[in-house]
Amino acid sequence: MDQINFWIGIIATIAFAVTGVLAIADRGVDLFGVLVLGVITAIGGGTLRDIILGVPAFWSLSQIYVWLALGACVVTFVAEAFFTQPQIYRWMLYIDGLGAALFGIQGVDKAWTLGFGLPVAPVILGVVTAIGGGLLRDILAGKKTLFMSHELYAIPVTLGCFLYVLVLNFLPQYTLEGSVVCMLTIFGIRVAAIRWNLRVPIMFITKTR
Template identity: 45%
Template sequence: MLNYWIGMAAICAFAMAGVLAAGRRGMDIIALLFMGVITAVGGGTLRDLLLGVPVFWMIDFNYVWVASAASLAAFALARHLRDETVWAAILYLDAFGIALFGVQSIDKALAHGFAAPVAIVMATITGIGGGLIRDVLAQRENLLSSREIYATTIITGGMLYTFLLAQGGASHGASLCGVAFTFAFRGLAIHFGWQMPKWLTLRH
């Protein structure tokens, strides 16, 4: 139950970050509502479709209601939410969200008989899928086109989690380690403004 409510809080962060990232002058409330919701649930939707399982928000529509409410709140409070301190808090909550949903996605994939590498891919899709769809629709630079360290944190956290599970570690302890590592990595990247080093980027 605690994970459920934490997940809902993360959905709020995804939606609000989606509205603030995609919003630009002249964009109406319906467009921004869609941007927020697609950011919040888009990645999980892609994951479930690829796994061939019922889409999570179709089973529990509360995810969509919460994402919608958070999107409308972000629209109404956009001027205040762009304050540096508030925006940082949203980013850190977003970081916790990708950490939690990454582990949950791996568990879901493994429970349906998929191999660990597939499970890590599903975790990554869950974390970045909604943002990628939003960025394409908003015609803005997406996460994968920038040097921002985001997907890397999900992948490395997922690798650690699946490794601990493979070593016979307790599922609960492995989950805590996976979530903590991903959150800490992403949190440090936010705090220090880390980017992928230039030697690991394509140069002409």
């Protein structure tokens, strides 16, 4: 399982870096900005989580995540035309959804294992892990954050993290199975949202004035 987690983490990091770069490619960012913003997208959420948890940033212990993100950013910058093909881009979004699912559940797990602010904080920190990097990127690139995009992104992540906390609390003997189910829940909703362009229903959105 650790082995699988590791590989999904690797894939997710790369996907986050790629989609991060594509998200800000239209802002006239220089190559240095591409590297920084792509890396922040990939490792920023986990870094925020670790700062709030008061533990060393995860990439200070396993630097492979930084290297992979940097490599993915360079490749994306050079081969932007490839990644922006509709078919390829959609695949990237799917992998990004898988990454969000994994990062969210991993975040819950880390906070829960450390006994940090049970039971509320693990949900919060799972969501922070999954969406924090994208938020930092959007702020630094001067883009609207996902709170105003009405995409079904943070909601499935929150739902999955919440379900996983229920599993950890009430069904601790099924942690492994539960984590897989919760990841698939997040990933499934994300895939459906991308596939059928589902968005947050208008009744749940405040009126712009």
